[in-house]
Amino acid sequence: MSLLEVKNLKKSFDGLEVLKDISLTVEQGEVLAIIGPSGSGKSTLLRCCTNLETAEAGEIHYDGEFGLVFQNFNLFPHFSVLKNITDAPLRVQKRKKDEVFTEARELLRKMGLSDKADAYPYQLSGGQQQRVSIARALAMNPQVLFFDEPTSALDPELTGEILKVIKDLAAEHMTMVIVTHEMNFAKNVADHIIFMDKGVIAEQGTPEQVFGSENERMREFLGRLSN
């Protein structure tokens, strides 16, 4: 059974169709990358999948919880790093304190942020903030983790540390859906790639299939990126 199943999703803003009949599935342990030019509807698709937008038609089925890592982190500025990570598991999931804190410290260690537990978000670099926000999402033990262009608010020299974290998660068989414009990263880490253009899935398949595709729009998109 698929962890996530999207069927015939439609969404429009002010009469403009942004998503035209999108269907996709994500299997356990799969990494799905969604690429495409800006305005292609890839972010809207992600927001519909995570209930931040309501689709007009279609169905979305989950098997389990999901988390989302935002483009601009959206950490809670008045909470310390540790509280950002532990608050929802304690307050929302009502889990045991010891367990939550042990897990949070383990997550911080994995993110290389053990010494930042008591810092506040404003004291961290963008890359560090994004790692905290990944830890925050992971602390909820989601079945699927969504990423909305996780590196595009970062300086180029900081994107590497985030991509490495995602790669490590992939190695642990975390199921992930990543909207990105880092083509090399998508090629390396994804099991499956969806290329979106003008609200439809124009091409999809393994990285080799998609990047070797003869699809006109795909070629045009890749051509523009390499220039």
Added chain:
Amino acid sequence: MDILSIVTQLGSGMLVSIEIFVCTLVFSLPLGLVISFARMSKIKPLQWLAKVYISVMRGTPLMLQLMVVYFGPYYLFGVRISTAYRMIAVMIGFAINYAAYFAEIYRGGIESMPVGQYEAAKLLGYSRVQTFFHIIFPQVVKRILPSVTNEVITLVKDTSLAFVLAVAEMFTIAKQMAASQTTMVPFVAAAVFYYVFNLIVAVGMEKLESKLNYYR
């Protein structure tokens, strides 16, 4: 009349002023929040009512509002009011007036919050109430504190308006002493009292502001 007796009497008036001040804040701060919710409500009639309420409260003199609250029950409904209602009327009048100002301050603060904070909270499963009181409101408080300080300092001085209902607060007493002694000294003393009162309030608010400066 010696200075000591002026100070003693003004001191007793100051206690009444402080009582008005504290009660006004205790009631108007939460009430203002409720009104700001109504003002931002998606239900149009509720939004409209809050708008009119705020407009009337801010658009008419507080002195007149105090008289309406005090004499209103009798002149509108024929309910005999007692003199014990005097102080209660002052509290109600101040609370509903200041609530209107606080409502607009809250609204400004709440509307300035980035939508990402709500979205992050929603994804983490916080309820709407948890999101507001745990995530949004603490940040709003920090943002609106300078405007609230302004209102609070104005309130210290506005307590003197209670004289229209002849409540024996500091200014009423200063006026009465000045009348019986035909001297300006009580007014000067009252000015010093108000200034010191406000100085304490300002220092307190500054402390609170720096306490909230642990994050940005």
Added chain:
Amino acid sequence: MKKRLAALLVLALSVTTIMAGCGSKNQSSEGSTAASTGSTVTNEEKKEGDTFTVGFDAEYPPFGYKNDSGEYVGFDLDLAQEVCDRNGWELVKQPVDWDSKDMELESGTIDCIWNGFTMTGREDQYTWSEPYLDNSQIFLVSAESDIKTFEDLAGKVVYVQADSAALSALNDNEELKSSFGELTEIGDYNSAVMNLEAGAADAVAIDSAIATGYTKDGKVVALEKAISQEQYAIGFKLGNEKLRDQVQKTIDEMAADGTVLEIANKYAEDGIPDALLIGK
């Protein structure tokens, strides 16, 4: 929430309208009080142990004011205390804002206005006791001023307390009033005299009994000629004759046994004994 807000709004708007009406009546200083809008007519005797609430302007020495130790005292309050003692009532001295005195009386927060309250010109607006004190309306001017007669007041700035006996006396003397450069109504006499001392006012029209307090230190002096002669009495809510009769009976007894004069003598410095109409 919605309903409550609506009720509040209606209350605010309608009372504003009503009070605007009252205000204009007060300023014309004639016509009825706002009694017509009230629904209850009070007319009841007080029993032993009841409270008797006297409304007074606490900025009106020697009738009602704050003494050095901060208590409300004065000739009228002393009389009221004696009346209460004899009837076994508990006296409540309630200072009121003079501009709101009618509303206070109408709404029942006070039982009477007893505070150098001029009956002349207001006969139909309250249920009155017998007058007990003579009072005249006079002008105060600065000691250095060259204003000596009414004629000298032509073109000058005159201050008077709003809704006061002095104002109604001036309203009855249109010729004198129209000779002023300006007639300013102000909330209380103390402010009026402060304006006089500071030079903003050239003269203050005031009750002679009040004026005595201000002329003590010689900075301001009274013009010799009075604007009018008037009488002080106790004002009850229109129709409250039973309570008036109770108080009047006690006052008569106090006049007969010399208590009134005894109390008046405490205020000899303010000229009270000379002005007494009863118990001399």
